[in-house]
């Protein structure tokens with residue numbers, strides 16, 4: 516008997532209502548809509564403004580919608596994974612807080628921190644539990660409140676990020692032609708020098724000094740990250756195509772991490788894809804880290820047909836990066 520594959524059987528999202536436009540950002544830092552659109556490709560992003568609400572608030576809302584949409588009883592869910600770099604707090608895990616908020620009481624789970632590759636790494640983890648038969652009904656949440664660690668006095672980072680959460684139901688299938696069938700995932704710790712939140716963890720616990728130095732915010736050496744991202748994302752995307760003898764015409768869509776239009780276009784070009792095969796929503800939501808790929812899946816759900824070959828591709832803090840081949844299941 517062949518191993519089962521993991522499939523996404525439902526997807527829902529939560530987006531905060533507040534829309535932070537480039538025009539408003541231009542009143543906060545020395546920038547323009549034109550610069551942000553040309554260099555990044557973001558027009559606006561959603562921000563969770565309310566005090567005391569974190570990633571679990573958005574994640575729980577997305578899960579509630581998912582359970583309703585798929586007619587799933589929360590007590591049937593056996594695992595909850597949450598991919599996030601912006602957990603409510605360092606511990607307990609945001610996955611556990613979300614489970615409590617939505618009444619998932621017969622499950623276990625934990626958080627996965629893989630930067631902007633969070634969806635790829637957590638879906639790969641989810642898949643191993645599904646394939647081994649240990650999970651039959653899993654909820655995978657990707658959620659980020661990036662605004663909580665974005666420095667709105669730093670023009671090099673504040674136009675980039677947005678907040679959102681997506682919840683997916685992950686189940687097994689016997690159909691060998693559907694679901695997650697291969698992945699290439701990589702890490703390189705050199706990335707810790709170029710994209711990080713320095714203070715707040717065990718190496719640099721919060722002090723007056725770390726606050727004064729604004730070390731609780733995202734720090735990024737944009738050019739270096741850009742150079743790594745543009746080559747690594749394209750390399751693994753081409754590698755997975757070659758490994759499976761796939762031509763551009765075999766691929767229904769590339770769903771790339773939404774960090775920068777120029778990185779997305781370079782990846783699509785290396786893969787030989789025409790622009791209509793590259794799905795993008797960066798202009799509306801910015802970079803929502805590990806949530807960006809699921810946010811595209813949710814938004815374009817109606818465009819997919821059963822059996823469509825999708826390539827997921829991401830690069831993020833760590834560095835982490837990778838590509839996945841997935842056949843849409845409904």
Ligand code: UT7
Nearest residue numbers: 546547550554555631670671737738740741744774775831
């Ligand atoms: O999702 C995780 C992975 N992250 C990424 O993939 C992000 C990768 N990096 C990037 O997307 C780009 O590097 C950025 C969008 C962050 C920056 O774009 P860039 O084209 O690499 O700009 P740069 O850092 O080379 O800066 C060029 C100029 C600088 O001015 P000078 O020194 O040439 O006078 C910056 O100070 O642009 C200036 N600049 C800005 N100007 C207007 C930087 N940010 C801004 C801004 N508005 N917001």
